Amino acid sequence: MKMREDLAALRPQLILIAQSADTGDGAHDLSHLERVWKAANSMLAHHPEADAMVVMAASYLHDLVNLPKNHPDRARASAMAADEAVRELQAAGYPSTKLAAVHHAIEAHSYSANIPPRTIEARIVQDADRLDALGPVGLARMFHVGGQLGRALAHPTDPMGMHRQLDDGAYALDHIELKLARIAGTMQTDGGRALAATRLDWIRRFRDEFVADWSA
Incomplete structure (x- = not known):
């Protein structure tokens, strides 16, 4: 009961902190x-x-610093977000004994940073964030980001990359095999692995139907 009350009190504080850093990126919004x-x-x-207060704080604050996918400091964004989260949590009176765990969970969530999650809290947050890159919402986010970066939807004549090297810097659809399929293989928890497999299967079925229409 006490933990539920603590989480209920913490959540609105975390939302306020997260909203103060909102950059208007529809793929990384509230x-x-x-x-x-x-x-x-x-x-x-x-x-x-697992410590639910650590997981909640890292879940809401992991994108406090959100750099574009093509930014030269992209791999450092999660470390920068972790530092900012600690500063904000300290100011909000969050328990100091949990700050290091929150910092690690945020720093390790990023695919680009390639930091192994050492704690169960970090593994949960990493899985939860990566699951949002898969399935219907994940696919919508993929195309949204692709549009932001000026990427074409798909290669005009070879959308599956049967006779060319895949390039998700040029074609959004290529991101499915170059990144999303790999994400599914990085899941740290049993629940994450099961959900990731289901969501990746959905994305691949969509891709096959997309390609059939694209090439008609």
């Missing part, structure tokens, strides 16, 4: 943070040893 927390909270039911 709805994304809410989905990450929802997925992470579901995983917590299977990992009672």
Whole structure:
């Protein structure tokens, strides 16, 4: 009961902090943070040893610094976000004994940073964030980001890359095999692996139907 009350009190504070850093990126907005927390909270039911306050804080604050995919400092964004999260949490009176765990969970969530998650909290947050890159919402986010970066939807004559090297810097559809399929293979929890496989299967079915229409 006490933990539920603590989480209920913490959530609005985290939302205010997250909203103060909103850059207007539709793929990394409050709805994304809410989905990450929802997925992470579901995983917590299977990992009672995890600290829910750490997971909640990292879920809502992991994108405090959100750099574009093509930014030269992209690989450092999660470390920068972790530093900013600690500063904001300290100012908000968050328990100091949990700050290092939050910092690590945020720093390790990023695919670009390639930092192995050392704690169950970090593994849960990493899985929850990556799950939002898969399935119907993940696909919508992929095309949204592709449009922001000026990428074409797909190669005009070879969308599946049967006779060329895949290039997701030029074609959004190529991102499915170059990145999303790999993400599914990085899941750290049993629940994350099961959901990732289901969502990746959905994306590939969509891609096959897309290609059939594209090439008609």
